Amino acid sequence: xxxxxxxxxxxxxxxxxxxxxxxxLWQRPEIMFATGHGTFPTYFKRFGLRTTDxxxxxxxxxxxHFATICRFTSSYHFxxxxxxxxxxxxxxxINNPLSRIQIxxxxxxxxxxxxxxxxxxxxxxxxxxxx
Numbered sequence: 001x002x003x004x005x006x007x008x009x010x011x012x013x014x015x016x017x018x019x020x021x022x023x024x025l026w027q028r029p030e031i032m033f034a035t036g037h038g039t040f041p042t043y044f045k046r047f048g049l050r051t052t053d054x055x056x057x058x059x060x061x062x063x064x065h066f067a068t069i070c071r072f073t074s075s076y077h078f079x080x081x082x083x084x085x086x087x088x089x090x091x092x093x094i095n096n097p098l099s100r101i102q103i104x105x106x107x108x109x110x111x112x113x114x115x116x117x118x119x120x121x122x123x124x125x126x127x128x129x130x131x
Contacts, residue, residue, distance in 0.1 A: 029107035030100055033063045034090070039110050040066065067093075067106060076106035 032038035041061025045053035055061035057071050066073045068080040078099070081089035093099040 027100075027104060029104040029111075030094065032107055033067070033103045034094055036063050038063070038107060066110065067103070073106060073109065076102060076109060078102065 026034075029038075036043055040063055041050055041055055042053040044050040053061055055065060055070055055072075059065050059069065061070075064086070067076065067078050069077070078089075078093065093103065
């Protein structure tokens with residue numbers, strides 16, 4: 001292309017610049033947070049391992065809840081997005097390297113402390129297996 005102008009369907013555009021697309025290497029805690037497949041009450045409820053999907057503080061136990069408003073994880077809080085900007089918040093949180101570090105710390109904290117946000121009676125013990 002040597003710096004020449006390229007036309008696509010009759011539209012003039014400036015020279016294409018080379019860009020390299022590198023895959024974002026996600027770690028396990030980031031995947032758990034982004035997909036909701038982790039130690040979250042909503043995840044356990046979905047598979048019948050809990051009788052409720054609410055956190056111990058009374059709110060719905062989603063990853064966003066733990067990352068923004070849960071009193072049990074206040075050391076790891078992000079700013080809570082407004083409802084209309086929630087999708088943008090997810091995109092920026094997952095793509096920002098510093099946010100990803102904070103997400104890893106949050107998930108590791110939740111994992112190390114067991115299910116910190118629920119009362120033991122919320123678990124359906126008959127369906128939990130160690131195998």
